[in-house]
Amino acid sequence: MDSVELCRELAIIIISAEVFGLLSEKLNIPRVAGEIIAGLVIGPSLLNVVQSSDFISVLAELGVIMLMFTAGLDTNMSDLRETGLKALLIACAGVAVPLVCGTLLYMAFYGFGAVGTAQFCQGIFIGTILTATSVSITVQTLKELGKLSTKVGTAIVSAAVIDDVIGIIVLTLVIGTNNAGTSIGTVLLRTALFFVFAFAAGHFLLKLFRFLDRKWPHTHRISVMALAVAFLFAFLAEYVFGVADITGAYAAGVILCQLSDAGYISRKVDVNSYMIFSPVFFVSIGLQTNIRDIDSTVLLFSLAFVGVGLITKVIGCGGMARLLGFSSNDALKIGCGMMTRGEVALIVAQRGMALNVIDQKFFSSVILLIIVSSILTPIILKMFYLNKSFPHRQPSVQS
Amino acid sequence: MDSVELCRELAIIIISAEVFGLLSEKLNIPRVAGEIIAGLVIGPSLLNVVQSSDFISVLAELGVIMLMFTAGLDTNMSDLRETGLKALLIACAGVAVPLVCGTLLYMAFYGFGAVGTAQFCQGIFIGTILTATSVSITVQTLKELGKLSTKVGTAIVSAAVIDDVIGIIVLTLVIGTNNAGTSIGTVLLRTALFFVFAFAAGHFLLKLFRFLDRKWPHTHRISVMALAVAFLFAFLAEYVFGVADITGAYAAGVILCQLSDAGYISRKVDVNSYMIFSPVFFVSIGLQTNIRDIDSTVLLFSLAFVGVGLITKVIGCGGMARLLGFSSNDALKIGCGMMTRGEVALIVAQRGMALNVIDQKFFSSVILLIIVSSILTPIILKMFYLNKSFPHRQPSVQS
Numbered sequence: 001m002d003s004v005e006l007c008r009e010l011a012i013i014i015i016s017a018e019v020f021g022l023l024s025e026k027l028n029i030p031r032v033a034g035e036i037i038a039g040l041v042i043g044p045s046l047l048n049v050v051q052s053s054d055f056i057s058v059l060a061e062l063g064v065i066m067l068m069f070t071a072g073l074d075t076n077m078s079d080l081r082e083t084g085l086k087a088l089l090i091a092c093a094g095v096a097v098p099l100v101c102g103t104l105l106y107m108a109f110y111g112f113g114a115v116g117t118a119q120f121c122q123g124i125f126i127g128t129i130l131t132a133t134s135v136s137i138t139v140q141t142l143k144e145l146g147k148l149s150t151k152v153g154t155a156i157v158s159a160a161v162i163d164d165v166i167g168i169i170v171l172t173l174v175i176g177t178n179n180a181g182t183s184i185g186t187v188l189l190r191t192a193l194f195f196v197f198a199f200a201a202g203h204f205l206l207k208l209f210r211f212l213d214r215k216w217p218h219t220h221r222i223s224v225m226a227l228a229v230a231f232l233f234a235f236l237a238e239y240v241f242g243v244a245d246i247t248g249a250y251a252a253g254v255i256l257c258q259l260s261d262a263g264y265i266s267r268k269v270d271v272n273s274y275m276i277f278s279p280v281f282f283v284s285i286g287l288q289t290n291i292r293d294i295d296s297t298v299l300l301f302s303l304a305f306v307g308v309g310l311i312t313k314v315i316g317c318g319g320m321a322r323l324l325g326f327s328s329n330d331a332l333k334i335g336c337g338m339m340t341r342g343e344v345a346l347i348v349a350q351r352g353m354a355l356n357v358i359d360q361k362f363f364s365s366v367i368l369l370i371i372v373s374s375i376l377t378p379i380i381l382k383m384f385y386l387n388k389s390f391p392h393r394q395p396s397v398q399s
Numbered sequence: 400m401d402s403v404e405l406c407r408e409l410a411i412i413i414i415s416a417e418v419f420g421l422l423s424e425k426l427n428i429p430r431v432a433g434e435i436i437a438g439l440v441i442g443p444s445l446l447n448v449v450q451s452s453d454f455i456s457v458l459a460e461l462g463v464i465m466l467m468f469t470a471g472l473d474t475n476m477s478d479l480r481e482t483g484l485k486a487l488l489i490a491c492a493g494v495a496v497p498l499v500c501g502t503l504l505y506m507a508f509y510g511f512g513a514v515g516t517a518q519f520c521q522g523i524f525i526g527t528i529l530t531a532t533s534v535s536i537t538v539q540t541l542k543e544l545g546k547l548s549t550k551v552g553t554a555i556v557s558a559a560v561i562d563d564v565i566g567i568i569v570l571t572l573v574i575g576t577n578n579a580g581t582s583i584g585t586v587l588l589r590t591a592l593f594f595v596f597a598f599a600a601g602h603f604l605l606k607l608f609r610f611l612d613r614k615w616p617h618t619h620r621i622s623v624m625a626l627a628v629a630f631l632f633a634f635l636a637e638y639v640f641g642v643a644d645i646t647g648a649y650a651a652g653v654i655l656c657q658l659s660d661a662g663y664i665s666r667k668v669d670v671n672s673y674m675i676f677s678p679v680f681f682v683s684i685g686l687q688t689n690i691r692d693i694d695s696t697v698l699l700f701s702l703a704f705v706g707v708g709l710i711t712k713v714i715g716c717g718g719m720a721r722l723l724g725f726s727s728n729d730a731l732k733i734g735c736g737m738m739t740r741g742e743v744a745l746i747v748a749q750r751g752m753a754l755n756v757i758d759q760k761f762f763s764s765v766i767l768l769i770i771v772s773s774i775l776t777p778i779i780l781k782m783f784y785l786n787k788s789f790p791h792r793q794p795s796v797q798s
Contacts, residue, residue: 003460
């Protein structure tokens with residue numbers, strides 16, 4: 001990797017993100033959507049002046065880790081305690097409804113298969129792609145709107161973190177029906193162990209940081225060490241416990257959100273994010289996508305897939321939220337906030353193709369879902385938040 | 400490159416930099432020296448828990464670019480105008496003295512060679528290795544001491560930037576005697592063109608940024624766009640004009656230092672630096688070094704090489720500074736500030752080995768010079784600044 005070439009790419013990425021971010025602000029849509037479009041414009045879809053590279057992807061991944069760390073840091077602990085169980089139920093409904101409906105959609109297009117047949121496995125895989133929310137876009141949108149540290153914001157973020165875990169469990173289960181991979185028990189055990197570890201380590205870390213905080217309050221030292229802990233947790237989560245790295249970073253943030261300097265740390269990490277990592281991450285979503293690759297033979301299926309993908313999250317998560325006592329407006333915000341799909345959907349699709357369970361052509365449907373949900377979700381969320389009177393209709397409660 | 404593995408490495412790098420930085424503060428030596436030692440401790444020299452990788456090197460390079468950009472931003476323009484010509488003369492003397500003395504040192508150890516012989520070329524190459532100052536460590540030390548924006552600080556930084564350029568011209572000249580590479584005329588022309596370009600583009604950029612500054616003063620936008628310009632200049636300098644990327648970043652900083660928001664931009668870029676990039680850069684100097692590799696057969700030569708490397712910069716730069724009217728204390732600061740060697744020395748040595756002009760074994764001498772100068776310079780500079788009465792002796796003025 002050539003650092004000079006990277007300077008060129010970073011300059012283009014940052015400037016285009018800024019220009020499209022500004023344009024989207026003028027059009028009253030969130031910056032995030034603008035930055036993703038910037039990636040589509042400068043990437044292989046249109047101008048092709050920047051291509052996604054290993055280095056850009058890794059910088060983007062560091063960006064997501066920082067984003068989830070600050071989401072954790074900005075958590076209101078009493079809100080989290082109050083919404084924790086609710087978030088679990090919302091996440092479960094938000095996995096179940098898209099999984100079932102995605103499977104049925106595939107069968108509606110390509111024929112019904114009995115349990116255990118290849119046809120059934122393909123359907124289940126398509127359903128599994130729809131399970132995991134990509135929370136980063138919603139986090140950034142809620143941040144822009146100043147609504148991240150609200151009860152609804154906390155519910156969305158924690159439900160999305162939980163549904164990542166459930167998504168991975170479902171994937172393991174589905175792969176398990178195909179080959180002898182990791183057992184579902186192992187996955188559940190490792191996930192449980194991670195949370196036990198985070199709880200125990202969190203206790204010790206809080207003591208250490210409270211000491212640092214007393215000795216050097218409001219110093220570089222606190223924020224630098226906190227960021228190092230975020231990276232450490234991200235590593236341990238994925239490497240030792242097989243949980244996603246962003247779950248680790250979020251857990252580190254939730255632990256450290258109890259410090260009096262949590263806001264200070266969050267602001268410092270935030271400067272890092274918006275200067276380089278966050279534009280790189282959102283632009284890279286656009287860069288990784290080549291609109292020209294979208295396969296027209298599955299266009300009708302793709303459109304239905306996108307529709308089902310979006311609506312089932314609203315029904316599943318929003319419906320459950322309404323059942324749990326959120327107002328219908330808040331339930332809709334939660335449902336819509338959970339619509340975004342991202343890297344986990346791509347991972348599931350890639351895993352499925354590698355195992356020859358699903359066909360290459362469905363990849364374009366996944367890409368379309370990621371783009372549409374990434375651009376639509378921030379716009380819809382902003383509409384809900386800025387136009388509080390809109391809409392008051394009750395969501396269908398079917399989960 | 401695996402982002403999870405990178406998280407582990409970043410966590411270790413940041414924590415060790417912080418711990419050794421704190422220790423060195425307690426021992427009253429600059430943090431930078433501590434961070435370099437941290438790299439030696441966690442790297443292949445001792446614990447070997449982190450190895451230098453492509454990704455770490457590129458992150459480190461981005462770190463140097465940001466460091467030089469803030470050095471440019473913190474420039475006092477009237478100081479630069481006043482010291483500009485002086486810096487040029489200091490740089491010339493600081494190239495000539497080490498070049499001549501390094502050549503003579505080689506010949507004293509390995510036999511005299513007439514002009515044009517292989518022996519002569521080897522001597523000249525060893526001399527060339529000693530020409531270019533690595534300014535980043537001095538910049539960081541001056542920053543820590545709050546002395547970067549002084550007349551002495553400006554003289555050191557601009558002289559070091561100029562001697563990088565001269566160093567590259569000398570290298571081209573030396574290589575030109577061996578093969579038909581780029582001609583010296585081309586190098587001079589491209590360098591001149593870069594400064595013409597920077598001057599012209601600077602005029603336009605200042606207008607653009609003054610507009611942005613009026614419209615959105617003190618906003619993310621200004622600092623993000625400024626950083627993008629730094630990356631762009633770094634790219635253009637190296638790719639189009641064949642000048643070092645850090646020279647481009649420094650030029651971008653000098654242009655934007657005339658903005659009223661220059662201090663604001665500098666502070667924001669600085670947060671980025673100290674959170675990730677700067678520890679990665681200084682620790683990576685230690686990581687790239689394996690003390691165990693130091694070749695004992697050239698130990699005596701290496702020690703003499705290090706001694707000559709350090710003393711000739713003090714004599715050349717310090718002596719010229721004294722001749723130009725700096726006080727003897729300031730002249731010593733300038734001479735010592737220019738002692739550090741870094742990546743350019745490594746590049747020259749590698750180029751020499753690739754061309755079979757110098758032997759592999761001299762690489763260890765270069766590494767030793769880099770370590771010793773990187774650790775000694777901050778300590779000596781701090782001594783000079785904190786103990787103003789010390790030392791009052793006149794430096795030898797022989798350049």
